[in-house]
Amino acid sequence: AQSVTQPDIHITVSEGASLELRCNYSYGATPYLFWYVQSPGQGLQLLLKYFSGDTLVQGIKGFEAEFKRSQSSFNLRKPSVHWSDAAEYFCAVQSGGGADGLTFGKGTHLIIQP
Amino acid sequence: DAGVIQSPRHEVTEMGQEVTLRCKPISGHDYLFWYRQTMMRGLELLIYFNNNVPIDDSGMPEDRFSAKMPNASFSTLKIQPSEPRDSAVYFCASSSLAGTYEQYFGPGTRLTVT
Numbered sequence: 073a074q075s076v077t078q079p080d081i082h083i084t085v086s087e088g089a090s091l092e093l094r095c096n097y098s099y100g101a102t103p104y105l106f107w108y109v110q111s112p113g114q115g116l117q118l119l120l121k122y123f124s125g126d127t128l129v130q131g132i133k134g135f136e137a138e139f140k141r142s143q144s145s146f147n148l149r150k151p152s153v154h155w156s157d158a159a160e161y162f163c164a165v166q167s168g169g170g171a172d173g174l175t176f177g178k179g180t181h182l183i184i185q186p
Numbered sequence: 187d188a189g190v191i192q193s194p195r196h197e198v199t200e201m202g203q204e205v206t207l208r209c210k211p212i213s214g215h216d217y218l219f220w221y222r223q224t225m226m227r228g229l230e231l232l233i234y235f236n237n238n239v240p241i242d243d244s245g246m247p248e249d250r251f252s253a254k255m256p257n258a259s260f261s262t263l264k265i266q267p268s269e270p271r272d273s274a275v276y277f278c279a280s281s282s283l284a285g286t287y288e289q290y291f292g293p294g295t296r297l298t299v300t
Contacts, residue, residue, distance in 0.1 A: 108291075115277060121286070
């Protein structure tokens with residue numbers, strides 16, 4: 073069965089500093105990988121996705137992520153965070169074909185210090 | 187596009203009562219997913235449909251839970267009888283393989299069972 077691990081429950085970053093959120097997955101074949109963001113009381117919004125091709129993918133709000141097959145990782149990065157980036161971030165994996173449900177990590181709570 | 191619509195947004199009920207959550211997917215989407223989010227278990231897939239047919243209900247916790255999709259624009263998730271441990275946020279999402287595999291999430295229904 074597929075699984076996702078987000079090792080950091082909470083991360084605190086100063087506004088303007090760079091950010092990296094870690095995600096490791098377990099899946100037998102090439103997975104489809106996603107990062108979602110959830111603001112308090114809101115639904116989930118897709119930041120970016122990886123299906124195939126270029127392992128560095130660009131998303132919305134200045135986020136990017138890099139797929140590293142050898143490390144089974146899909147880490148999310150942003151060069152300079154803004155106070156509005158404070159939220160819960162979820163990494164998710166989907167089995168090949170795209171028709172299945174998503175398996176989510178437990179999430180990383182991002183806190184932005186002024 | 188109005189996005190995925192869920193109702194009600196909040197539901198408070200007493201233990202033993204029947205609860206019905208509703209979802210309207212994005213028009214033209216042929217996949218519909220129900221997820222549950224709790225502090226303990228995070229986000230987990232309950233069931234998903236393709237062209238109104240249930241494909242995988244292995245995530246449905248027990249027989250008290252049932253889901254239906256009578257047509258392409260409406261789905262329900264019913265809990266009967268409800269229990270305090272069912273308290274959670276329930277999300278509906280929809281997607282289409284005609285475009286990307288992106289799942290669009292609704293705002294969720296926060297269920298509290300007392």
